[in-house]
Amino acid sequence: MAKPVRSLPGSARRGGTRADISRSLPEETPVAITFDGATQAVMMATPADIEDFALGFALSEGILGGPQDIAGFEVVEHGAGIEARFWLAADRSAEVKARRRAMLGPVGCGLCGIDSLDQALRPLPVLRDPAWQVTAAEVAGxxxxxxxxQPLHDQTRAVHAAGFLEPGRGITCAREDVGRHNALDKLIGALVRQGTDPAAGAVVLTSRVSVEMVQKTVMAGSPVLIAVSAPTATALGLAREAGLSVAAFARGDGYDIYSHPGRIAGED
Known part of the structure; x- marks a missing residue:
């Protein structure tokens, strides 16, 4: 498998001086996700945790309902990129073929290639209130x-992360990628593969809260989304309708809460 980080030379200019440098930079690799031999999506991604990425993408996009839909899986590396191959159970295979859509997207856009405007704001399930609450201190921190x-971020300063916050236990799982959508898909896939219910905790992001990040979090079943940056107005509208708590600008000394505050202890 290709390495997720590569060291490359450059030349730095600072304060009127010039110096030769070598920087650790994140890789981007085309990853094709296929179902029964047909390509469903090609995304640029960091070449690490590919099985997590493929499973999380398939679940958060509603292509699969769960691991029970998978008859087989393999990762195949080609000269031009990586292929994540799913082989599906017979009943799911027919359904996926009926709704197949091709998608080719850069890391900055999670909606590239959808084949109708209706899919951009697709209906979402409504999340139930969990039996747990997260504390205000946990949200802020x-x-x-x-x-x-975030070891890749420490090396490169150029990747996003998504983490899973379990109340009383802190961050128990995290994944990184050059794409914020990819990092979230990798997290979802990792949780499902290790048998952790995403409904048992909150998703934490190093990015803004956009429509597709709300969609993926709701599809995974996590009732709380915490982010370091701002949400969009449209994303908040979807979050409120779907029963998702959104806390933004979480930066140590506090946070903003925009929807369903009751999942945070002490909030009304």
């Missing part, structure tokens, strides 16, 4: 806690 689980 979530993004800083996630920083301690």
């Amino acid at each position: 979530a993004t800083e806690a996630l920083r301690r689980h």
